[in-house]
Amino acid sequence: MRRETGMNNKPNVREIVMDRLCKAPTRAAQVVVVSRHEDFGFTPAQFGPGWDVRRIQQVRDLERIVRSSAPMAGVIDLQTEYSDVELGQLEQGLQHLHVTWVAITTDARLADQRIRRLIRDYCVDYVRTPFSHDELLYTLKHAHGMACLHHGRTTEMAPHGTMIGECASMRAMFRSLAKVAHNDAPVFISGESGTGKELAAQAIHEASSRRKGPFVAINCGAIPSHLVQSELFGYEKGAFTGANQRKIGWIEQAQGGTLFLDEIGDLPLESQVALLRFLQQGTITRLGGHQSIPLDLRIISATHVDLVAAQADGRFRADLFHRLCVLTLTIPALRERGEDILLLANAVLAEHGHEAHRRIRGFSPCATQAMMQYAWPGNVRELINRVRRAIVMTDNRKITAEDLQLHGGAELPRKTLDAIREEAEREAIRSVMASHGFHVVPAARELNVSRVTLYRLMHKHNIRVETQPTAGE
Numbered sequence: 235m236r237r238e239t240g241m242n243n244k245p246n247v248r249e250i251v252m253d254r255l256c257k258a259p260t261r262a263a264q265v266v267v268v269s270r271h272e273d274f275g276f277t278p279a280q281f282g283p284g285w286d287v288r289r290i291q292q293v294r295d296l297e298r299i300v301r302s303s304a305p306m307a308g309v310i311d312l313q314t315e316y317s318d319v320e321l322g323q324l325e326q327g328l329q330h331l332h333v334t335w336v337a338i339t340t341d342a343r344l345a346d347q348r349i350r351r352l353i354r355d356y357c358v359d360y361v362r363t364p365f366s367h368d369e370l371l372y373t374l375k376h377a378h379g380m381a382c383l384h385h386g387r388t389t390e391m392a393p394h395g396t397m398i399g400e401c402a403s404m405r406a407m408f409r410s411l412a413k414v415a416h417n418d419a420p421v422f423i424s425g426e427s428g429t430g431k432e433l434a435a436q437a438i439h440e441a442s443s444r445r446k447g448p449f450v451a452i453n454c455g456a457i458p459s460h461l462v463q464s465e466l467f468g469y470e471k472g473a474f475t476g477a478n479q480r481k482i483g484w485i486e487q488a489q490g491g492t493l494f495l496d497e498i499g500d501l502p503l504e505s506q507v508a509l510l511r512f513l514q515q516g517t518i519t520r521l522g523g524h525q526s527i528p529l530d531l532r533i534i535s536a537t538h539v540d541l542v543a544a545q546a547d548g549r550f551r552a553d554l555f556h557r558l559c560v561l562t563l564t565i566p567a568l569r570e571r572g573e574d575i576l577l578l579a580n581a582v583l584a585e586h587g588h589e590a591h592r593r594i595r596g597f598s599p600c601a602t603q604a605m606m607q608y609a610w611p612g613n614v615r616e617l618i619n620r621v622r623r624a625i626v627m628t629d630n631r632k633i634t635a636e637d638l639q640l641h642g643g644a645e646l647p648r649k650t651l652d653a654i655r656e657e658a659e660r661e662a663i664r665s666v667m668a669s670h671g672f673h674v675v676p677a678a679r680e681l682n683v684s685r686v687t688l689y690r691l692m693h694k695h696n697i698r699v700e701t702q703p704t705a706g707e
């Protein structure tokens with residue numbers, strides 16, 4: 235792109251701008267390309283140095299990859315046909331604000347209003363074939379710059395791996411997760427069954443300096459009590475009848491990595507003593523062995539039972555409790571996560587929609603309402619099961635409350651006054667914001683609160699300016 239700049243040979247402004255924009259960025263800028271084809275009018279090799287290009291061929295993989303990625307530019311190839319399910323999957327993936335999208339399309343594809351809507355709602359720009367390579371690079375460089383403006387936000391979101399959640403309580407949990415990941419002390423995770431404790435433990439491991447080591451997860455409640463000791467610590471050949479060969483226990487298998495002890499509250503007292511000894515000394519001895527083996531690993535434990543009550547009843551040792559709970563993380567119940575319920579339901583639909591016998595186009599209003607009102611005693615696990623069952627069983631275009639088996643009044647527990655107030659506050663703010671085109675100043679004036687208060691309330695209810703609904707939808 236460089237050219238001579240003699241008196242009579244001045245570059246014009248556009249050329250100077252193009253020169254600046256199209257030369258290689260100082261650090262490799264990431265770009266993700268969603269295309270079935272290696273050559274989508276431009277091959278990855280043509281990006282040149284300074285671009286780190288990753289191509290996603292299957293749109294069903296997009297959401298998973300983008301969810302935990304760094305800020306980057308994205309190219310979406312809309313020249314080819316996508317099925318309705320694929321378009322749904324695309325839409326899921328395009329919603330992440332830290333990736334800024336540029337579409338490549340054709341005049342013919344622009345006649346499809348679903349394609350026009352995707353571009354209008356999720357892309358910062360688009361190019362039509364035939365396009366010049368400079369034009370695409372110029373647009374992408376802009377898109378990358380826009381994505382980088384989300385840098386602060388993504389570092390806050392990055393360490394939680396595959397966990398979905400955007401509500402205030404999940405964001406707070408992700409921030410705590412990032413902090414505990416950078417420390418090596420034992421972590422205790424509390425939360426109701428099915429809230430994602432194991433997923434959080436995995437995310438801590440992945441974000442920690444031990445990520446290259448193993449992640450070993452065991453459910454202490456699922457091992458018969460007479461086997462816990464030998465499973466955890468291993469044994470030597472001949473240690474007991476039937477010990478025909480040496481067995482390396484779970485703790486030793488986690489050497490260099492992370493050991494996740496789920497349902498720690500179910501650990502028999504005898505094993506609690508042995509685990510405490512390991513935590514104090516950093517060594518184990520296999521059953522029937524004489525050698526003390528030094529180990530370096532991190533323990534993360536979890537339970538859905540009340541360990542304080544278990545201590546009071548003498549079922550759990552207080553000294554072990556204090557050793558395990560150096561750092562704590564609490565995962566909120568699903569019913570406390572507001573619209574994350576719908577985010578998760580849509581993610582399950584995007585992932586499993588292909589299991590349906592006909593194309594499903596989302597959730598009906600009655601299903602959405604029922605999901606928001608239901609108490610979800612089994613949390614995310616229950617939501618996944620209900621949505622997956624509905625996907626397979628439904629005869630409808632949109633999943634209904636009945637498909638989710640949330641149709642009877644019996645499943646809908648009465649709401650508390652607090653919950654009703656919260657919902658009314660959220661709805662009031664959302665509708666006033668919408669009526670002012672999501673401009674904070676006039677909305678705050680109408681609601682008779684200060685701008686700062688309105689920002690705080692928007693944060694609390696996870697209302698974002700970007701969620702502005704599009705007219706006609």
Ligand SMILES: Nc1ncnc2c1ncn2[C@@H]1O[C@H](COP(=O)(O)OP(=O)(O)OP(=O)(O)O)[C@@H](O)[C@H]1O
Nearest residue numbers: 396397398426427428429430431432433538614615
């Ligand atoms: N925030 C989330 N985003 C996406 N999937 C989630 C999330 N939380 C939980 N899940 C999924 O929900 C299911 C249950 O999660 P997990 O096993 O981690 O829960 P748990 O709290 O450890 O359950 P239990 O107490 O019964 O052991 C898993 O399939 C997990 O992948």
